[in-house]
Amino acid sequence: LSLPVQRHARLRLRLINAANARIFVLRLDGLEGWTVALDGMPLPAPEPVTGDLILAPAQRIDLMVDVTAAEGAIAGLVRQANDDTWQALVDMPVSGAASLARRGVPAPLAPNPNMALPDLKAARQLEMVMEGGAMSGLRNARFNGRELGFRELVQEGQFWALAGQVGMDDTPFASLSRGEAVRLRLSNRTVFAHAMHLHGMHFRTIAADGSLGPMRDTILSLPDEPIDIAFVADNPGKWLLHCHMLGHAASGMTNWIDVS
Incomplete structure (x- = not known):
């Protein structure tokens, strides 16, 4: 899959593991990202992606990502293969610039209903x-x-x-x-x-x-x-x-x- 992007563009990505058994280990390449929701439920605040993203079957992750790769480079999403090499899932060729400078940290998504913490005392x-x-x-x-x-x-x-x-x-x-x-x-x-x-x-x-x-x-x-x-x-x-x-x-x- 190839998705053309611009430098400093901000994208929202929803990653869905639709495999019947495979656990995906993923990394961002030429992108800086924040996790904003898991399994469709918004986080209280965006969390920076600092390492691997592990996605089991049926799990979903919503990301906000900024394109940090230089113009002419290829950013994207890569996965760890069985031989521990990293293979591209999505190529994002960078052409042009969306803006001259990066944006700040994204705002959190609005919460969904019924997200109150459970009372464990009487659980x-x-x-x-x-x-x-x-x-x-x-x-x-x-x-x-x-x-x-x-x-x-x-x-x-x-x-x-x-x-x-x-x-x-x-x-x-x-x-x-x-x-x-x-x-x-x-x-x-x-x-x-x-x-x-x-x-x-x-x-x-x-x-x-x-x-x-x-x-x-x-x-x-x-x-x-x-x-x-x-x-x-x-x-x-x-x-x-x-x-x-x-x-x-x-x-x-x-x-x-x-x-x-």
Whole structure:
């Protein structure tokens, strides 16, 4: 892809990982940028892009970028390949100048509704354990209403479990009251990364010091690195909670939450 630009031009880029499994590691080349939104939710203030951008399946990043490359050069967005080289995703040939000087730091985007911080003091505590895959310790799990061993699950084409459940079941992972605050621990006991995606609501990660991160609806869960997330069940409905590596979802990593 080639996108002609001018020096000192300011662009807004929305990066969407629409791959079914690939995790993208990206860098800006000849551009200076600020992250202004994650998964469609504006940040309180733009954050400078100082290193790599990691984008798991289903994640989105909104950037404001200034073209800093010289006229005649090629700026753009590059990705890390499997051999650790960097390859261009978007070439931006620079011709002319949008202005004689750079602009200042961009203003934040207007906040979306329902971005208030959840009250964790009375939050309901839940844990979703991920199991399965190669070299797994998964011994058995529920599938189609029956408890099956791992070999039986493999014969059914199912390799993964969320909270002891393989695929969808009539019983939700959690039944929540509208407006209820939830603190959910995602525990990855596999040897694979999983892009865990919640439909219907956004959540915030909880740091070790108790501080809350930006709102997201997809988080990259790494092996043996539990993640605590918090959200308010403010949207009535039956909502999927699943891995967005689509092969993982199709072979077991799909569950749901009921908000009523």
